[in-house]
Amino acid sequence: MVNYVVLHGSLTRDAQTQTLASEAVLVRLDLRTRTADGPADTVPVVWFEPPAWAATLEAEADLVVVGRVRRRFFASGGTTQSRTEVVADRVVRAGSRRRASRALVEAAVSLEAAAAALERA
Numbered sequence: 001m002v003n004y005v006v007l008h009g010s011l012t013r014d015a016q017t018q019t020l021a022s023e024a025v026l027v028r029l030d031l032r033t034r035t036a037d038g039p040a041d042t043v044p045v046v047w048f049e050p051p052a053w054a055a056t057l058e059a060e061a062d063l064v065v066v067g068r069v070r071r072r073f074f075a076s077g078g079t080t081q082s083r084t085e086v087v088a089d090r091v092v093r094a095g096s097r098r099r100a101s102r103a104l105v106e107a108a109v110s111l112e113a114a115a116a117a118l119e120r121a
Contacts, residue, residue, distance in 0.1 A: 002114040005086050006107045007065040008094060009033035012042055015057040027054045029091075031065060047088040054091065062094040066107050 009031040016028040029045040045065055047054060057063075067088040074081055090106075092099040 002111070002118075003068040004107065004111060004114070005065070005067050005069055006104065007031055007033055007043060007045070007063075007086065009043070009063065009065075011057060011059050011061045011063065013059050015055055017055045025049055027057075029057065029063070029065075029088075031063060031086075044083070044085040045088050045091075046085055047091055050088075050091070064092050064094050064100045064103050066090040066103050 012030040012032050018026050018028065020026065025048070027047045027050045029047065031043045031045050032040050033043060034040045045067070065086060065088050067086045067090070069084065070087050071082055071084045074083070090103050092103050094100050
């Protein structure tokens with residue numbers, strides 16, 4: 001199975017840093033993506049144990065995100081809630097052309113390998 005996401009967009013708000021009960025650090029990002037002919041979508045992204053610079057990301061920062069989709073369930077207000085989000089494996093500033101290009105090439109290679117595996121199955 002393949003669960004792989006590549007996003008390019010801009011932040012709708014500043015990054016939100018959170019320390020979990022396990023003492024793991026995560027950064028929450030809301031990334032606005034656009035298609036050529038459709039409306040914008042806002043995608044929630046979580047990034048576990050990010051580098052220190054992630055906390056300084058501000059609204060409108062242009063980013064490339066590579067990761068996977070997950071749906072998590074949690075109790076809130078006496079009911080079970082769910083949230084679908086992207087868990088980032090890699091986040092790079094789109095303005096860093098070399099790093100952004102490398103992230104996209106690595107994503108393409110991973111997707112090609114997954115497609116080849118499906119063909120063999």
